[in-house]
Structures are given as structure tokens and as C-alpha cells.
Amino acid sequence: RMEQYAKLRDVPAVTKDGVEIALHMNAGLIVDVPHLHETGARSIGLFRTELQFMLAPRFPRMNEQFLLYKAVFDAVQDRPVTFRTLDIGSDKILPYMATIDEENPALGWRAIRIGLDRPGLLRMQIRAMLKAAGGRDVRIMFPMIANVAEFEAAKAIAHRELAHLERHGHMPPTNVQLGAMVEVPSLLWELDTIAARADFLSVGSNDLVQYMYAADRDNTRVSKRYDTLSTPVLRALERIAAAGKRAGKTVTLCGEMGGRPLEALALLALGYRSLSMSPSSIGPVKAMILAVNLDEAEVFLASLLAREDGAPSLRETLREFAAAR
Numbered sequence: 001r002m003e004q005y006a007k008l009r010d011v012p013a014v015t016k017d018g019v020e021i022a023l024h025m026n027a028g029l030i031v032d033v034p035h036l037h038e039t040g041a042r043s044i045g046l047f048r049t050e051l052q053f054m055l056a057p058r059f060p061r062m063n064e065q066f067l068l069y070k071a072v073f074d075a076v077q078d079r080p081v082t083f084r085t086l087d088i089g090s091d092k093i094l095p096y097m098a099t100i101d102e103e104n105p106a107l108g109w110r111a112i113r114i115g116l117d118r119p120g121l122l123r124m125q126i127r128a129m130l131k132a133a134g135g136r137d138v139r140i141m142f143p144m145i146a147n148v149a150e151f152e153a154a155k156a157i158a159h160r161e162l163a164h165l166e167r168h169g170h171m172p173p174t175n176v177q178l179g180a181m182v183e184v185p186s187l188l189w190e191l192d193t194i195a196a197r198a199d200f201l202s203v204g205s206n207d208l209v210q211y212m213y214a215a216d217r218d219n220t221r222v223s224k225r226y227d228t229l230s231t232p233v234l235r236a237l238e239r240i241a242a243a244g245k246r247a248g249k250t251v252t253l254c255g256e257m258g259g260r261p262l263e264a265l266a267l268l269a270l271g272y273r274s275l276s277m278s279p280s281s282i283g284p285v286k287a288m289i290l291a292v293n294l295d296e297a298e299v300f301l302a303s304l305l306a307r308e309d310g311a312p313s314l315r316e317t318l319r320e321f322a323a324a325r
């Protein structure tokens with residue numbers, strides 16, 4: 001199986017009816033990066049920067065962060081990288097940071113909320129990223145954006161850091177793209193505004209589904225009750241893809257569902273053309289893409305979503321559809 005997937009490395013991910021899908025890879029540590037070349041993924045579509053922070057004995061200094069981001073750029077060579085700013089809080093704890101007791105950590109002080117309340121930390125991280133990106137393109141995205149104002153505030157910090165870098169005579173990146181993660185359901189009602197103001201969107205379906213169903217993603221007693229392949233989730237995901245398309249902005253989905261072939265099939269049918277996933281998923285998802293007639297899948301999924309039968313999951317029906325091809 002692995003060998004079979006290795007053979008697909010340089011095969012473009014094109015559906016039977018000729019639609020090309022961009023497959024990217026999720027990473028979090030420098031040791032993950034070689035998988036980019038092994039899998040033939042187009043870029044690192046999500047670099048989770050918090051892993052380095054979680055392994056460090058203390059808050060990494062600017063220069064330590066710079067060295068990691070630089071090492072990532074050196075290792076990816078000419079491929080693009082999308083760095084996500086620190087997504088700590090909830091289940092991701094930094095042992096050296098004073099923990100605050102929260103009744104509901106997943107709904108608490110985390111990710112961009114910390115970044116905006118402690119802008120020194122966010123500024124330092126963005127400065128390290130921009131410095132490391134000198135002379136090349138970089139994409140930076142912000143986690144847990146709940147409204148457009150938070151995204152604008154994060155953007156302003158990035159713009160200030162860019163100006164600072166140039167003022168101090170550092171080589172600036174050739175291009176900086178700033179994106180918002182769509183993973184807090186409130187953004188579903190601000191989609192056109194966020195799509196207009198972001199350079200790109202990235203859907204964090206792990207969190208989006210957790211918050212839509214009010215079901216802790218790490219608590220299987222409740223997370224298994226609700227299916228990602230359900231009408232409410234798929235309708236939400238469809239709206240995000242459509243808003244990106246209207247605004248002419250790329251929408252990538254980087255949650256775990258994108259790496260599961262059946263879910264990925266549904267995502268393509270909803271309009272997704274860019275998925276970022278763990279390295280081991282690239283082969284299986286590409287194999288699905290090569291075997292699918294997207295036009296048929298779109299028609300089929302649209303008919304499922306139009307049904308008002310209250311079915312809690314479309315999984316079996318989709319599986320039958322996939323198996324019959």
C-alpha cells in the first residue's frame with residue numbers, strides 16, 4: 001500500500017473529469033518537513049507553531065523562533081509555507097506559563113485571544129517569521145478568529161512588524177499573505193466580510209465541528225455522537241467555500257477530516273479545491289481524487305443536502321456512492 005502511494009508522489013491530483021486539487025501537508029516540527037518531499041505535497045498548508053513552544057523548557061526567545069522558522073524555509077526549499085501563530089490554551093498547555101483556572105478551557109483564553117491580549121508575544125512571533133522569510137514569500141494565519149475585528153487587529157500587528165523590519169534594514173519577505181482560520185462558528189455569519197479582508201481562509205474543521213455541536217473534540221463520549229458528514233456541518237462548510245469563491249480567495253481546509261478519503265470526497269463536492277492534511281493521508285486522498293468523477297459527486301451530494309429527512313449522518317449513503325464507482 002505504502003509503495004503504491006509512493007508511486008503517486010509525482011502524479012498530479014486530478015479528478016476523472018479533469019479538476020485539479022491542491023494537496024498540502026500539515027506539520028509542526030522541523031522533523032516533519034522531509035515528508036513534504038516524500039509525499040509530493042504542494043506546500044506546508046498548516047505549520048502548527050505551538051508544538052515547538054510546548055517542547056521548550058521556557059518561552060522561546062525571538063532568535064530561537066527565528067532559527068526554527070528559518071530552518072523550515074531552508075528545508076522546504078522553494079515550496080510555500082503557511083505558518084499559524086501560536087494556538088495555545090485549552091488542551092495545549094505551556095508548562096512554563098502560569099496556568100489560569102478556567103471552567104471551560106476550550107471556550108476560554110486561547111489562541112489569538114492570548115495573542116491580542118499579550119501583543120508582545122504575538123509581535124515577537126510575527127517578527128521572527130517575517131525575518132526568517134526575508135527574500136521569499138510567507139503566509140501567516142491566525143487561529144480562533146471569532147470576528148472580523150480580531151482579524152483586523154492581528155493584521156495591524158503584522159503590518160507594524162513588517163514596517164519595523166524594513167525600518168531596521170532587514171530584508172523583507174517578497175510577499176506576505178495574511179489569512180484567517182475559520183473555526184469559530186460566529187464567523188459563518190461574517191463570511192463575506194472576512195473573505196474580503198483576508199488574503200486566504202483556512203478552515204479548522206476540528207474546532208468548527210466541536211463548537212457547532214457543542215461537543216468536546218477530545219471527549220469521545222460526546223464527539224462520537226455527532227458526525228462530521230452530517231447536513232449541518234456540510235452546509236456550513238459549503239458556505240465557507242462559496243464565500244471564498246465569491247471573493248476570489250483560496251480556501252483550504254486543514255482539519256483532520258480533509259485527510260479521510262470519504263470526507264475529502266464530500267469536501268470536493270462542496271467546492272473545496274485545496275486540502276491540507278497529515279503526510280500519511282496524502283496518498284489515500286490522492287488515490288480517491290484520481291478515481292472520482294467530481295461532477296457526479298457534486299450532483300449526488302447536492303441531492304443529499306436538499307433532503308429534509310432529519311438523518312443525523314450522510315456517511316453510509318456517501319460510502320455506498322463511493323463504493324459503486
Ligand code: PEP
Nearest residue numbers: 183204205206207254255
Ligand atoms: C482545526 O481546528 O481543525 C485545526 C486544523 O487546528 P487544531 O487541530 O490545531 O486546533
Ligand code: MG
Nearest residue numbers: 183204206207
Ligand atoms: Mg483549531
